[in-house]
Amino acid sequence: MAQEHQFVLGIDLGTTNSACAVVQAGSASVVRRGDDRIIPSMIAARSDGSMAVGLEAKRERLLDPVNAIYSAKRLIGRRYSSPEVTKMIESVPYKIFEGRNESVMVGFGGRKLSAVEVSSYVLKYLRQMAEEALGQRIRKCVISVPANFTDSQRSATRISARLAGLEVIRIINEPTAAALAYGYIEDMDRRIAVYDFGGGTFDVTILEITQNVFEVLATSGEMFLGGDDLDEAILAAMLTQFEEEHGVDLHKHPVARARLRSVAEEVKIELSETSQVSRYIEGVLPDQGKNLNFSLTETALRDLIGPIVQRTVGVCEEAMKIAGIRREQIDEIVLVGGTTRIPIVRETVQAIFNRKPQTSINPMSVVAVGAAIQGAALVGLLVPMADGGVSAPSMNATAVLLDVTPRSLAVRTLGGNVDRIIERNSVVPVEQTRLFTTTVDNQKYVRIEVCQGESASFDENTKLGEVLLSGIRPAPRGEISVSVTFEINTDGLLEVRALDGQTGQEQTATMKVLGGMSPEDVEAMISKAESEGLLEEDGHGGSVVAR
Amino acid sequence: MAKRLPEDIETLVSNLEDLDYYAILQLDSNADYIEIRTQFHECAQRYHPDRFLSAAFDEERAKIYSVYKRMTEAYRVLFDPELRVAYDEGLRGGALRLDPDLRARRLTGAARSLTSPFARLYLNAAKKKFDAEDWRGAAIDAELGLSIEDADALKDLHTAAVRRMVRSGESNHE
Numbered sequence: 184m185a186q187e188h189q190f191v192l193g194i195d196l197g198t199t200n201s202a203c204a205v206v207q208a209g210s211a212s213v214v215r216r217g218d219d220r221i222i223p224s225m226i227a228a229r230s231d232g233s234m235a236v237g238l239e240a241k242r243e244r245l246l247d248p249v250n251a252i253y254s255a256k257r258l259i260g261r262r263y264s265s266p267e268v269t270k271m272i273e274s275v276p277y278k279i280f281e282g283r284n285e286s287v288m289v290g291f292g293g294r295k296l297s298a299v300e301v302s303s304y305v306l307k308y309l310r311q312m313a314e315e316a317l318g319q320r321i322r323k324c325v326i327s328v329p330a331n332f333t334d335s336q337r338s339a340t341r342i343s344a345r346l347a348g349l350e351v352i353r354i355i356n357e358p359t360a361a362a363l364a365y366g367y368i369e370d371m372d373r374r375i376a377v378y379d380f381g382g383g384t385f386d387v388t389i390l391e392i393t394q395n396v397f398e399v400l401a402t403s404g405e406m407f408l409g410g411d412d413l414d415e416a417i418l419a420a421m422l423t424q425f426e427e428e429h430g431v432d433l434h435k436h437p438v439a440r441a442r443l444r445s446v447a448e449e450v451k452i453e454l455s456e457t458s459q460v461s462r463y464i465e466g467v468l469p470d471q472g473k474n475l476n477f478s479l480t481e482t483a484l485r486d487l488i489g490p491i492v493q494r495t496v497g498v499c500e501e502a503m504k505i506a507g508i509r510r511e512q513i514d515e516i517v518l519v520g521g522t523t524r525i526p527i528v529r530e531t532v533q534a535i536f537n538r539k540p541q542t543s544i545n546p547m548s549v550v551a552v553g554a555a556i557q558g559a560a561l562v563g564l565l566v567p568m569a570d571g572g573v574s575a576p577s578m579n580a581t582a583v584l585l586d587v588t589p590r591s592l593a594v595r596t597l598g599g600n601v602d603r604i605i606e607r608n609s610v611v612p613v614e615q616t617r618l619f620t621t622t623v624d625n626q627k628y629v630r631i632e633v634c635q636g637e638s639a640s641f642d643e644n645t646k647l648g649e650v651l652l653s654g655i656r657p658a659p660r661g662e663i664s665v666s667v668t669f670e671i672n673t674d675g676l677l678e679v680r681a682l683d684g685q686t687g688q689e690q691t692a693t694m695k696v697l698g699g700m701s702p703e704d705v706e707a708m709i710s711k712a713e714s715e716g717l718l719e720e721d722g723h724g725g726s727v728v729a730r
Numbered sequence: 731m732a733k734r735l736p737e738d739i740e741t742l743v744s745n746l747e748d749l750d751y752y753a754i755l756q757l758d759s760n761a762d763y764i765e766i767r768t769q770f771h772e773c774a775q776r777y778h779p780d781r782f783l784s785a786a787f788d789e790e791r792a793k794i795y796s797v798y799k800r801m802t803e804a805y806r807v808l809f810d811p812e813l814r815v816a817y818d819e820g821l822r823g824g825a826l827r828l829d830p831d832l833r834a835r836r837l838t839g840a841a842r843s844l845t846s847p848f849a850r851l852y853l854n855a856a857k858k859k860f861d862a863e864d865w866r867g868a869a870i871d872a873e874l875g876l877s878i879e880d881a882d883a884l885k886d887l888h889t890a891a892v893r894r895m896v897r898s899g900e901s902n903h904e
Contacts, residue, residue: 352783396771400845507881561780583778585771604834608845609806612799615834639839673779673795694747 188517191352191562192313192324195360195548196302196340196440197224198256199382199409200521202376203309203324204551205317205557211364213548221521222312226304227251236308236341248276250291254383255305257406258287258298258334260339262646267406276437283704299339300708301411302347310347316552324349327550329401330388330589331355333635333645334677342705346712352561359390359397359584360553361517363552364534364544367392373514374400376502378532380495381520387499388511389506396585398608400506403498410451413488417447420487421477429473439467445453446477454484457650485527492531499535510706516540521547557584586611592677595632595641597622604669607637614670621655621663628653629665631681652681695720700724735790743793750826751804752816754797759818763809763848770805777801807833810847812854822881840883849879856887865895 193204198219204213215221219238227235227243228250244251254275263281268605272279273499278290287298291602306326313321326349328340328615337354344351355363358377367373372393379386386404390397421443422433433439446462453460461478470641479487503510516536522528523546532540587608593601604615631653636644657664668680735743742754752759755769782794807813807828813835817828839852840857844850852875859867872888875881 353780397772505883507879509880512880561783582781583775585774585778603836606837606842610802610804612795613806614799614803616830617834618831673798693756 188315189323189562190313190319191555191558192310192349193360193551193553194306194309194324194326194344195357195550196256196306196328196343197381197550198254198384199411200547201305202307202548203313204548204555204603205313206555207317209330211531211552211555211559213551214309214316214480216284216312216315222305222308223253223564224300224302224305225251225253226301228294234304236304242546242595245445246438248437248441250277252289252291252296252301255289255298255301258289259302259341259343260298260336261287261288263540265645269409273329279288299343301347302340302343303712306344306347306349306358310349321351322348323352323562325353325354325355325554325561327357327360327554329384329386329404330358330399331386331404333590333647334671334675342708346708353557355554355557355584356388356397356399356586356589357519357550358386358390358399358402358517359586360550361519362390362392362397362553362555363556363584364549364553365515365541366515367515370554372507374512375501375515376516376536377517377519378495378499378523379404379519380522380528381409382522383407384412385409385495385498387495389502394608396587398587399589400508400608401502401504402589403502403505405494405498408491408494410448410520412491413451413525414444414447416491417451417479417484418444418485419530419592420479421447421475423707424477425467425473425475426473431471431473432466433467436468442512443467443475449479450479451484451488451525452521454479454481455526457481459624481526488525489527490527492525495528495531500720504612504691509539510536513538517549518542518546519549522707557622560584582665586673586675588613588675590635590669592633592635592643592647592671593644594619594667595634599641600639601634601641601644602657604667609671611671611675612666612673616666616668618666620661620665621658622660623669624660625661626663627655627657629655629681629683631667631679633669633677633679647677648679650679650681652683652718655683735782735793739794739797742797746796748826749800750821751808751828754800755808757808759877762807766805766808768821770801770809771799778852803827803833810845811851816827818837843883844875844879844881848877849875849881849884851875852878853881853884853887856884856891860887860891863894865891865898871897 190205195202201224202221204211221505222237223241225237225240225244227240227244229235240251256270258268260638262285264285266661267719268279268287279289280290282288282385288295289298306571324344325648326340326344341351341354361377368373375390377388377390384404385408386402388402389400412505426432430688446464450460450462459478459480464608466474467473467475513536516532516538518540529540562673587610588605589607591603591607593603593604604617605613631650633649634641634644635646638644648729652665666682666684670678736878755767755773757769777794777798779794779798781790807817813828816832820828841850841853844853852871856871856875859871869888869891872884872891875884876888
């Protein structure tokens, strides 16, 4: 059998929407099914118990919001008790509860799934979409994550992909992928601002590219600022009009509101192309037959959403401040995310950086395209290892990407402060070791708590996990020293080892990642998925994932 | 038949513990910083583990990884002026690697806020001169640092030094 070309799927697993792309015959193209290139990152349980993914799930959500899971990316790899998860519990209609090892689970349609599994359904959907389009099985992918994703979020994303039957050959930062899509790697010494305004989150990242080294100078963002907020602003105008006309406050009618919200989203999207949009919505309250005739001009939209878009200005200024550069020192602006299609957003970006942003690649698929380019480059530049014959790596045009650690890694010290072991922006792989001594007499164990972030206070950073080193020889305080080693490998994954070199019998403890899953749990999940045929072909390419 | 790694890598693997940082990056011991960076990037293009993703065996992957990890360690030390001074000193005494404690040295608040090790060097020099009441020297060093990185810590120090310089100039005239 002739060996098939090995495609590497480039995947943008977004908070609100996802997309994937492949490089074919030297150029990257976005995978589509019919006219759909962008898939809502959503799964839902239908009333008959079957599962819907993507657009189908988005439709289900209109009918039954409690049983549709969206924004799983906000939950993945986080601890149940983290502030972000607490905020999600308050703001989403579906159920969120605590699983093993402080992980996050969601409940819908009578089932329980981990955040990792929810994402794996979306990834599997993308994989099948690509397999249909290419007519062959796809096994490898490059998957993008936000630059500020922690180690546990990256690991969890990787596990999601495994559950979806995909091997992740590289995790890539979203802004890096966007820059790759524009081919900036070929250029020397550039600074790029990536303005990523998506459905639910806003991020700005400033990258410096020097001879193929992509360095994240700064990344700032707001976790809860996105296109959804713009929809809400339009919805608020609709609700006000409805109340004026009919004297009914729709705040107590979730289904009617959900319907109007999806109209608001359509109106927003259309206003990027036209100057006025009108919608006649019949039977807003079905049993009472009350209608709404809503129209909005582009000018009025500016007034409605202007204050929200304005919030991105401060975030961009903060990023430039952290990066230690002025706006004149930025060479290019790259737009990512559907919200950047709105004219007022583009104007705001231009005003912030005093420069016209790049718009030649669709901002909704630019990250997937970049991930696909990186995937093809990785496969293309592999060193042939001929049996017997020795071949030196050929220096071809495609270059290796050098990653740096986006956040510092630290341990908790007395008084709740941090001691940083690995500073941010270190080229990976990096291994650092530091010695710690016992702080009380006859200390039996040493507990090393690990966090990621830039704050001097441990609790203001993201706690990743802890290492417990026990069986320490009884001794006066300060006499026993423990060496703690942090190692970040080329995938950006962290390993923490603690070594008690004084008992004679050296012992090593490896970190337990909180909010993550134990290897046993992962294996169990994968074998369960295999036995249910989840990883195999469904035979049909519909958008339904049968269970 | 087992697949083999290119010979130069096998050589590097077997000699890894006998090579100093300059040797592993194939650098001259008096290389300047631009040469160090360029050479590291060359090495990265050749020895980055991404180039060997097809290596079938964990053992080979581990070899590549160990070589490349030592290269990043060498680069991290040699590209940082402070660490390089410490390393060169140790190397004269036969230490092929910088002591782990020094490698994982802690940065203080102001120095941490700077990204470039060179800007950091100027910041430290400016601080020393400021403490020695050499206002002019401190201002010049801070300005040199600012030409590398537009950091608040450097700006603040520069402003403070200039202010003292002006004030001392005034008192000299009185």
